Amino acid sequence: MGSFKGHALPGSFFLIAGLWWAGKYSLWYATRRNKSLGSTSTRLASRSTQRRLEVIEGSVTLFFSVVGMLAEQFVADGPRLHLYDYSEHHWDRLHNWQHSTMYLFFGLAGAMSLIVHTTTDAAPLALDRLMLAIAFFIEGFLFLYHLHGRAMLDVHVHQLLLFCVFGEAMVSFLEVFHRGNVLLELLRASLTILQGSWFWQIGFVLYSPSGAEWDQKDHNNMMFITMCYCWHLVFSLLMVAALYCTISCVVRSRLKRTPPMEMGLLKPREREQESEDEIL
């Protein structure tokens, strides 16, 4: 990438993905907990609605992954599917190829999610999380061997990125076994927002649009950046919390208009359902 845009673009994608996930899982959790309250809830949380959302998500992921792969190949200085420059005997624009590979895995994850949720029982349900875990793992894996010979600060900001990327891979893998655990889902959303906003931060630090350059060898800069990463995490946690609260309130206020039947009786039991496997 090596440009401000090249970091802002994937950053925006991850930001949107994280917000989308935070909203989606908050909505499902809220409707699941208030299932007893009326027909609106049942309608919102109905299987067919959920499946439709999942299918849309899968399609959008797949679409943008393909666009990303094509863009990396055919932009002005892209390799245009040439991998090896035979005249000069060296590999051709490996960075673009690496980014294409990352998009490829996210595309696979999207396609797999599409297959799992459009067919009735072709594949095990947890496959979408497993492919997502693999996609995040490969993203981190490629970044890990991406940093040779760069300046200290450059290496450091990308290493910090690895924490949230491998964190997302681990959380997605845990979801294979603990599907429907809202905490893991919201944690994944937070880490995705963190990744997105950190991409923006990398853009500002390494290719500042204002032209100001950071001293890449100053240890104080590294210490500040590390702390800054934590602030991004606070920001992403607060974003997810705000979304969660808004959606919970909206769902509850909508449902209150319908008669609140056995609300009191059901609460204690609902408490324990919070890590139930969500059957789509």
Add this chain to the structure above:
Amino acid sequence: MGSFKGHALPGSFFLIAGLWWAGKYSLWYATRRNKSLGSTSTRLASRSTQRRLEVIEGSVTLFFSVVGMLAEQFVADGPRLHLYDYSEHHWDRLHNWQHSTMYLFFGLAGAMSLIVHTTTDAAPLALDRLMLAIAFFIEGFLFLYHLHGRAMLDVHVHQLLLFCVFGEAMVSFLEVFHRGNVLLELLRASLTILQGSWFWQIGFVLYSPSGAEWDQKDHNNMMFITMCYCWHLVFSLLMVAALYCTISCVVRSRLKRTPPMEMGLLKPREREQESEDEIL
């Protein structure tokens, strides 16, 4: 920090937190196991009492975190919310800022615990453990990038600290899935006491109030310090064990005064309950 007081203060906080946790979880475990013995137990272990304790704990955590953040900012040589010194073009007292960030996360954990336990069903119960895990992880994460360019012994004593900090993060994360497992709770308490007493030890080693200085490059000192860390662990395990025994005995002796109804019959069943999910 860089002073004896700067290490003794957080050390005392962690010591108190560890002892508090050891006491709280021992009490709950003892009352849960003796539930059948009489009304006193039921009262002690009642939901509302437990909730009140949790709310107090959350408030105290939040209060001291805010105090800590303010103190780090506005003490004699604090940055007073200035982050960048424009006149000399360098970051301003990053250490204070880093400590503020650590307090911030513990404050978030306290606030989240408060929200979870004051509202009935606004948020999933396990959220308090997840935020605690994140707070400990961030503490360790900031310490990890905190040690550049220090002397060998200085680095070593802080690295040893990381073992218990990351250990606490891991145990708290496990508690998200195994809530109410008394072993994990007491292990967390032990590690917190270890952290607290180790902060005191660091103060004595690096900024000895008696003025005696340690040779920072002597390998024998490092070997002694490593062993000393194990002794602190023994000490913290014994503290937790002593607290646990005292509380168990007190609870049992109090309950014995009420008629010991079906005690014999219930024992085998109670045995198996020890890792039950505690429903607050």
Add this chain to the structure above:
Amino acid sequence: MGSFKGHALPGSFFLIAGLWWAGKYSLWYATRRNKSLGSTSTRLASRSTQRRLEVIEGSVTLFFSVVGMLAEQFVADGPRLHLYDYSEHHWDRLHNWQHSTMYLFFGLAGAMSLIVHTTTDAAPLALDRLMLAIAFFIEGFLFLYHLHGRAMLDVHVHQLLLFCVFGEAMVSFLEVFHRGNVLLELLRASLTILQGSWFWQIGFVLYSPSGAEWDQKDHNNMMFITMCYCWHLVFSLLMVAALYCTISCVVRSRLKRTPPMEMGLLKPREREQESEDEIL
């Protein structure tokens, strides 16, 4: 090994093993899900058939491991069971001995699988996965200390190999606790195919049969190889997916000829069975 053949041979074995596993577990999963559909399925998924397959697999593994050990010892330049050269006071052909050791552990895993599946209740069922996990771990462990003093690219391609070898060890170990989870089984199959095709790739890179040599110190080669590894993973995932789809379709089309009894009724329940413990 140090030759093209020496890498192509184990590569072919792992490729075949991976494809075999992908096929076997897909077949079992498909028959398990369609159990209700008719007698053909019941016959295919019957315990005795499954046991026979497992016994054959164990025997073949054991046979080829023994052949591999003998081959490593008695090929033209093998050590012929001499471990120490007393005349020149050095160890004799340690590489061959190390490969023999690897084969030995796979042989043990095969023998253990044979024992577990031929006797009725001599040993706990999960023992075959535990031994497989140990065999893969030892393979990775020996490779880890195998790389001293080699060129950069040589070390790198073998390090990449470690990712899938230790991945297989971890997945096998998880299967001890989550036996019959089809996702773990297919993931293991994918990683085995990846290992097999990567052995071939190593052969082509280090001992190219066309005679072309790679620059072992060019960093671009390393970046390409890393990316290439991801493509091998894509390839292996697609192979497993293709096998899975083919087998699912064949099983379903065969079963459709028998009357589709209570298909509609059973679907929702079957959904949840996907991570059930498979009782052989």
Add this chain to the structure above:
Amino acid sequence: MGSFKGHALPGSFFLIAGLWWAGKYSLWYATRRNKSLGSTSTRLASRSTQRRLEVIEGSVTLFFSVVGMLAEQFVADGPRLHLYDYSEHHWDRLHNWQHSTMYLFFGLAGAMSLIVHTTTDAAPLALDRLMLAIAFFIEGFLFLYHLHGRAMLDVHVHQLLLFCVFGEAMVSFLEVFHRGNVLLELLRASLTILQGSWFWQIGFVLYSPSGAEWDQKDHNNMMFITMCYCWHLVFSLLMVAALYCTISCVVRSRLKRTPPMEMGLLKPREREQESEDEIL
């Protein structure tokens, strides 16, 4: 330690402990599986017998740990409880102190096991495994910082030791959650035997009683030693397997003399019990 005896002694202890565990858990597993077969089995597997064995094991562990601590302190060149040599201003025989610390933790584990199994419900049952995990972890932790400034081969043989020590810590910690899983118990026994026999190997390599010295810097020696470690693992696995088979056969042949009642009927159900929580 620094002597042949100093490695052979703990090695023998671990060998015996490993064999004892392999025997104990094999016996319990065999009796549990054949519970239906007659009264002999019931007697062997009765709670009181099991508890008695556990109490004996705890006492022996405690006794030898105390003896070990005293021996380390009061042998010919021990520190006799002096920690700091004030005349020469250096720490006094830190190695002996470190070994005392290791023994201390094993002593704690033994004492805890004693408390858990002598009292009826004073402490949660899984505490004995947790303390064992901590004892092994501390052993590995102290070895980790034990190796500064030694020769390459010396460091390497001790690093290999860490694999099995941390492995045992991990397995014991897993047993906190999967108590009674015979595979974990036998794996722990195997790793303990491995540790014991590897201590002997270290004695022979570093302080050969025959006087032959190994070249500490020869890379071939390191490769041989790594492979040798795998052979020790094979040896320990075979030992455990042999013990397991002998005990299973003896138990079954003894029980066969009593009428084999509903054997056929109960088999399928027993199959699934193999990872049941063993209620002492």
